[in-house]
Amino acid sequence: MRWDGLFGDLDAQWHAAEQQDFELRINELARVEAAQVSLADALRGALGGKVGAVLRNGVVHHGQVQRVEGQWMLLLEGGRSVVVPLAKVLRVSGLGPARASQQGRVRHSLAAALRILARNRAVVVLELDSIQPATVRGVLDQVGADFVVVQQLADGVARARDNQLGRVVVPVEAMVSIMSSADNEF
Known part of the structure; x- marks a missing residue:
């Protein structure tokens, strides 16, 4: 025993x-x-939900997460769409515990999103990475490897020949967000 x-x-x-x-x-x-798990995976877990994103230039965008790619996210903020490069995000509020990896094989880069806006001749407002919030308003004429050419427009007016203020080149690295009307397809 x-x-x-x-x-x-x-x-x-x-x-x-x-x-x-x-x-x-x-x-x-x-x-x-x-x-x-990446930031993009955490944001994909919030698809359809509302988040607040604080960007490097201090601007905060509050909106519904519409799409998340490896380099950028698309927020619906009121009546406009906001493309936010993930590298320009300081912090995000409103994320839950859900995480989701990217489905499918096609990855859309930030340059691809910019080319869609250029193709649609959408009026955009580029928020730039600077000490004081700086913006460029216009139509994307060209999307290069690391820059865009913007046909600048006067603030608050529609796109027309007499409202054009000239062309400016903006490095993609300087862009903190890209805003356009919500009806643009991404």
């Missing part, structure tokens, strides 16, 4: 140690998996 109790106790200790080791491995795997 004494031997049965001793072996039973050793078996219980061994099973407890095995369970503890198993739980440690599971916890480590969960930490490794969580470390691979």
Whole structure:
């Protein structure tokens, strides 16, 4: 009888140690998996929800998350669409615990989104990365590898030849957000 109790106790200790080791491995795997989640994955988990994004220039955009790609997100803010490069985001509020990886194989870069706006001849407002909020309003004439050419328009007026103020080149790196009317297709 004494031997049965001793072996039973050793078996219980061994099973407890095995369970503890198993739980440690599971916890480590969960930490490794969580470390691979990107900001884009966290934003995709909020698709359709409202978030607030504080950008490098201090501007805050509050809107509904419409689309998230690896480099940018699209917010619906009132009656306008706002394309926000993820590299220009300081913090995001309103995200829940849901995470979602990108579905499908097609990845749309920020340049692809800008080309859509240029193709549609959409009037855009570019918020620039500067100490004081600076903007450029106009139509994207050309999207290069790392810059855009904007045909500037006077503020508050429609696109017409007599409202054009000239062309300006803006590095993509300087853009903090790109705003256009909400009816533009991305």
